[in-house]
Amino acid sequence: MSRIPIKIPSMLRGSVVCHRSRCGKANCRCATGALHERTVLSYSEDAKTHLVRLPTEHIDAVIAATRCYREKKARLAAEASANLAVYVAQLSDRSSER
Numbered sequence: 001m002s003r004i005p006i007k008i009p010s011m012l013r014g015s016v017v018c019h020r021s022r023c024g025k026a027n028c029r030c031a032t033g034a035l036h037e038r039t040v041l042s043y044s045e046d047a048k049t050h051l052v053r054l055p056t057e058h059i060d061a062v063i064a065a066t067r068c069y070r071e072k073k074a075r076l077a078a079e080a081s082a083n084l085a086v087y088v089a090q091l092s093d094r095s096s097e098r
Contacts, residue, residue: 006058008062008065010068011065011069012065012066012069013069014042015042015066016039016040016041016042016054016059016062016063016066017039019038019051020036020037021035022036038053039053039054039056040052040053040054041054041066
């Protein structure tokens, strides 16, 4: 059975983080020392944090997609703040005319 290739979106909400944990096996190296590491996409939905394990070959593209989201979100916030300032100034000018 062949695997269907996964298309990584150009923009994703979330953060790429390194998750470290113990597996719980008594004889494993993580019981006394180095923890298991995996790179995950962390995102919140309905006030819950979700972790999705990322294949190694997807990590760079997912990092770029999350960066794109943060940059667009920042630009949108800046534009909305500028629009708010203009609107408030117009209302202030209008009320001072009375």
